[in-house]
Amino acid sequence: MKKYYPIICILTLAFAGVIFSGCETTGGGAATAPPPPNSARLLVNRVANFGSDLSLVLSVDGKDVGSFTEGRSYSGYLSPGQHVIVARVDPNIGGGTKPARKTVNAKAGQTYSYTAGQSGGNMTLVTNRGQSVPVY
Numbered sequence: 001m002k003k004y005y006p007i008i009c010i011l012t013l014a015f016a017g018v019i020f021s022g023c024e025t026t027g028g029g030a031a032t033a034p035p036p037p038n039s040a041r042l043l044v045n046r047v048a049n050f051g052s053d054l055s056l057v058l059s060v061d062g063k064d065v066g067s068f069t070e071g072r073s074y075s076g077y078l079s080p081g082q083h084v085i086v087a088r089v090d091p092n093i094g095g096g097t098k099p100a101r102k103t104v105n106a107k108a109g110q111t112y113s114y115t116a117g118q119s120g121g122n123m124t125l126v127t128n129r130g131q132s133v134p135v136y
Contacts, residue, residue: 035077036077036079038079038080038108039077039078039079039080039108040077040078040079040080040104040106040107040108040109040110040111040112041075041076041077041078041110041111041112042060042074042075042076042077042078042085042104042106042111042112042113043073043074043075043111043112043113043114043128044056044058044073044074044085044087044113044114044115044116044125045073045113045114045115045116045128046068046069046070046071046072046073046115046116046117047115047116047117047118049117050070050116050117050118051089051118052070054089054090054091055067055068055069055089055090056068056072056087056088056089056090056116057087057088057089057090058074058085058086058087058116059085059086059088060076060078060083060084060085060086061083061084062084062086067090078104078106078112079106080106080107080108081105081106082103082104082105082106083103083104083106084101084102084103084104085101085102085103085104085114085125086099086100086101087099087100087114087116087123087124087125088100088123089118089123097118097121097122097123098121098122098123099123100116100122100123100124100125101125102114102125112127113127113128114126114127114128115128
């Protein structure tokens with residue numbers, strides 16, 4: 001047993017190294033990247049009383065861009081031009097909650113900020129005032 005001990009130790013350390021190197025996180029690559037050129041910024045916050053077992057699903061031009069639980073929000077970029085923003089709830093039990101739709105005519109260098117919530121069985125996207133300011 002003693003003659004195999006060094007080999008077992010080396011293999012164990014090598015295996016641990018492989019496992020922990022796979023757990024490495026890359027700190028701020030995407031967070032520090034500059035915005036795409038000629039883009040507008042889109043921010044969508046999930047209202048605090050949205051519901052603890054519900055997710056906000058956000059789509060831009062028919063493509064889902066994320067599903068957000070408590071305390072989460074969306075931050076992304078839009079190319080200049082007209083875009084359709086849709087907010088819906090998941091799960092939508094019985095299909096009773098209608099999605100909210102906003103059409104945004106995005107202009108380069110501007111920020112468009114909304115808060116998503118529910119009101120009267122419908123989703124809402126409320127414009128956050130004072131947020132249409134240059135990004136750069």
